[in-house]
Amino acid sequence: MSEYAFALAPLIGRRRLTQRSDEELLEAIASGDHDALGALYDRFGRVAYGLAFRVLRDQELAEDAVQEAFLAVWRSAEGYRRERAKAATWVLTLVHRRAVDLVRREDRRRGDPLDEAPEAGGPTVDEEADLRDKRTAVQAALTQLPPDQRQALELAYYGGFTQSELAERLGVPLGTVKSRMFAGLARLRELVPDT
Amino acid sequence: MMRMAQPELHDLAAAYALNALDPEDRWTYERHLDTCDDCREEVASLREGAAQLAYAQEGPAPRPELRERILRAAREERPPEVVPFRRWLFPVTAVAAVAASFAAIGLGLWANSLRDNQGGGQRVVAVNGAPGQLIVSGAEAQLVVCFDEAPANKTYEAWVIDGKTPRPAGLFAGGCRTVTLTHPVQDGSTVAVTLENEGGAETPHGDILASASV
Numbered sequence: 544m545s546e547y548a549f550a551l552a553p554l555i556g557r558r559r560l561t562q563r564s565d566e567e568l569l570e571a572i573a574s575g576d577h578d579a580l581g582a583l584y585d586r587f588g589r590v591a592y593g594l595a596f597r598v599l600r601d602q603e604l605a606e607d608a609v610q611e612a613f614l615a616v617w618r619s620a621e622g623y624r625r626e627r628a629k630a631a632t633w634v635l636t637l638v639h640r641r642a643v644d645l646v647r648r649e650d651r652r653r654g655d656p657l658d659e660a661p662e663a664g665g666p667t668v669d670e671e672a673d674l675r676d677k678r679t680a681v682q683a684a685l686t687q688l689p690p691d692q693r694q695a696l697e698l699a700y701y702g703g704f705t706q707s708e709l710a711e712r713l714g715v716p717l718g719t720v721k722s723r724m725f726a727g728l729a730r731l732r733e734l735v736p737d738t
Numbered sequence: 739m740m741r742m743a744q745p746e747l748h749d750l751a752a753a754y755a756l757n758a759l760d761p762e763d764r765w766t767y768e769r770h771l772d773t774c775d776d777c778r779e780e781v782a783s784l785r786e787g788a789a790q791l792a793y794a795q796e797g798p799a800p801r802p803e804l805r806e807r808i809l810r811a812a813r814e815e816r817p818p819e820v821v822p823f824r825r826w827l828f829p830v831t832a833v834a835a836v837a838a839s840f841a842a843i844g845l846g847l848w849a850n851s852l853r854d855n856q857g858g859g860q861r862v863v864a865v866n867g868a869p870g871q872l873i874v875s876g877a878e879a880q881l882v883v884c885f886d887e888a889p890a891n892k893t894y895e896a897w898v899i900d901g902k903t904p905r906p907a908g909l910f911a912g913g914c915r916t917v918t919l920t921h922p923v924q925d926g927s928t929v930a931v932t933l934e935n936e937g938g939a940e941t942p943h944g945d946i947l948a949s950a951s952v
Contacts, residue, residue: 593797725752732787
């Protein structure tokens with residue numbers, strides 16, 4: 544793209560940010576559009592923070608993780624390719640990775656995430672209905688997984704345990720952990736229809 | 739680094755999608771992903787499953803301040819962020835002005851502005867392997883370069899190679915940056931970049947990701 548096109552991109556064909564797809568928002572962010580970053584936060588900030596808090600169980604650390612992840616989005620949106628991943632997946636993967644890196648650095652994983660889930664705040668007024676529906680759908684899907692697969696996914700994803708830590712913790716061979724994670728993820732993808 | 743057998747590498751896909759690999763395995767697997775189209779597809783597909791898990795939690799809502807904090811940080815972010823071993827070769831005001839224009843106009847023009855601000859006596863050399871330029875001024879050199887975010891526990895490291903011996907020349911993170919090399923260059927030097935463990939290394943372990951010849 545020429546330098547002129549870069550400079551003009553935010554001005555040409557500008558549609559209301561709320562009408563753009565997630566992928567279009569990332570493309571606008573790649574061209575340096577701050578408002579698009581704000582719009583992306585409005586879409587994913589709630590779920591991103593909830594996830595980071597679930598992993599880190601600490602407000603400050605969760606805020607740090609979300610901030611670092613959104614800054615990573617800001618810096619690396621140019622490298623996003625829509626044919627490789629949905630924008631939501633790309634963003635949430637970054638958030639999750641930051642949260643997990645932080646929880647490992649802080650060594651905060653003493654408790655069992657299955658037993659010590661943080662208190663749900665209850666649905667807030669501004670919580671979007673589709674987010675709630677999505678949560679219900681994924682929770683329902685999780686209950687359909689065999690318990691050992693569900694446990695492996697939850698400990699890895701929310702607990703931030705690595706596969707070797709999981710094998711040790713669960714007292715099963717590493718290969719068993721790998722296959723539970725693989726089967727669980729594959730099944731989850733089937734059970735939750737794409738939106 | 740020990741190379742894992744291929745079948746073993748392939749079963750790391752799910753753990754990778756869940757960010758559940760130990761740093762060493764993550765690193766090895768990411769190198770493998772560079773060469774394995776099927777694996778990239780598999781990871782992409784498993785990641786869609788993993789991302790669903792983000793929605794199942796019922797964590798609290800973020801404080802409203804977080805949004806502003808993030809946007810402010812993004813606004814304040816400037817591409818040049820040098821490992822502070824040496825002084826800038828050009829005035830800080832020029833950096834700020836250049837940084838402000840960078841987001842809108844892209845790296846090429848930014849690097850040109852750097853060149854204009856530096857006065858005479860310098861040469862600009864193209865970088866192979868990554869978008870960027872090497873600006874050489876006598877024995878001093880600055881690498882203006884863009885890389886992806888480094889994996890966790892990893893850092894980019896610059897090297898100056900004269901003859902066969904690479905000398906460490908500074909650590910830096912991903913993104914677009916100006917890195918002032920901490921080791922002098924001379925005619926015939928090669929400047930190279932590798933990915934190393936956090937904290938850097940005295941000799942390179944990673945493959946050369948980008949290089950330029952002085």
